[in-house]
Amino acid sequence: MKLFGVLALAVAANAQYFSEGWVPGQAVTAEPSAPSSGGPPPSTGQKPQQSEPFSFSSFLDINNILASGPVKGLFEKAGINITERLEAAALSPWDDRIPLITDENYFDMVVNETMTEEEEDKRVWVIVVSAQSSRQEAISKYVDKAFDDAFNETTIAGDLPFVRFARIDYLNVTYVTTKWSLWTAPAIVILTDRGQTLRFYRTNQLRIANGALREFVRREAYLATPPWSSAFAPGGSREFILEFFAIWMAKIYRFTVRVPRWVMILASGSIASFAINLLHGFGRKAPPAKKTVPRAPVASGAAASATAPTAVVPAAAPPSSPSKAKQRKGKGKK
Structure with a gap:
């Protein structure tokens, strides 16, 4: 009896795994089969996640x-x-609330930003170009601290709705900084007109600490500074030169950034050493030193006679014959 009771309980427990089957006239449906204990999981039609390829x-x-x-x-x-x-x-040393401008999102974020006509007329981007990611720039840390304070004060006050704050990592952005002809960091950039009007400020040209940067933007004091208007500036006659140069610099950077830095240091050092040796090989070569032949030893007496200077005796002059005039005079006296 106990055996029949155990079998009945087993059948009742596993009844959910059995189907009534197909009845004539019933529509054919694809029901997922229930998982059985110990069996493989049902196939969901999705490809299993593959590990990243070897790089x-x-x-x-x-x-x-x-x-x-x-x-x-x-x-x-x-x-x-x-x-x-x-x-x-x-970990990033910067405030995550301030967006980072990169070569990939510059056009979507700044140039092609979706705005109303009023926003497009009044949009101002306050951008800090920082080199703090190298963790060796004390000046960049100072500028970033003042920039973050200006952002916090503006966010709390909420009185600059058309001003946007952003940051550029100078060491990881190539196209934008090259197109702007910006070769040093840190710097403050005031950008308007969708990137067509640019004003650059060095750290020694602008007071930014203790709320000075926020007041500078709030009072629109940057309008007193003439924008970048050279031939290479946006809209200039030679803008295409910097555009072409920036594109290729960005391509080179994307290729070299894949190589680890220590490999680049070893490779550059080897190339520099080879180039120096090659350039020194084309220089004027020194003449080979003359070979000295050792002399054989000689006796002391012979050495003294050989080393003693020989007196040079001048040759005796031949007797001069008397002239014919003197001979005639002598004959006349006799």
Whole structure:
């Protein structure tokens, strides 16, 4: 009886896995089969996630090398948590609320921004070009701090609805900075007219601390500064030169950024050493030194006679014959 009771419970528990089957006249439907215990999961029609393809640059990335098992174990034995160090180094030093302008989003964010006519007439972009990502620029940290303060004060006051704040990482943006002919950082850029009117300010040309940058923008004091209006500026006759140069510089940067920095340093050092040796090889070569033949030793007496200077005796002059006139005079006296 106990055996029949156990079988009845098993059948009742597994009854949900059985189907009544197809009845004539019933529409054919594709019902997903219920998963059975221990069986493979049903197919959902989606391709399984594939691992990322092997990349030579990722294989040589210093972060991946430091995070690998053997190297990580060596650091742990030395009492260093390399994972925390790498995570701290990867954190952005900037305020996440301020958008970053890159080569990829510049046109969508600034040039082709969707705006009303009023917004298009009054839109002002206040952009800081920072080099703080190198973590070696004290001046950039100072400028970023003043810029963030101006952004916070403007956000709290809410009195500049047509002003937008943005940041450019100078070390990771190539096309925009080249097109603007901006070769140093940090700098403040006031951009209007969808990028057609640009005003640049160095750190020694503009007071930005203690709310000075916000007051400068709020009072529109930048209008007193003439915009960039050279032949290479936007709308200039030679703008195409900087445009062409910026495009190719960006392509070169996208190629070189895939190579780890330490590989670039080794390669550039090897190329520089080879070039220096090659250039020195074309210079004027020094004449070969003359070979000295050693002399054989000689006796002391012979050496003294050989080294003693010989007196040069002048040759005796031949006797001069008396002239014919003197001979005639002598004959006359006799």
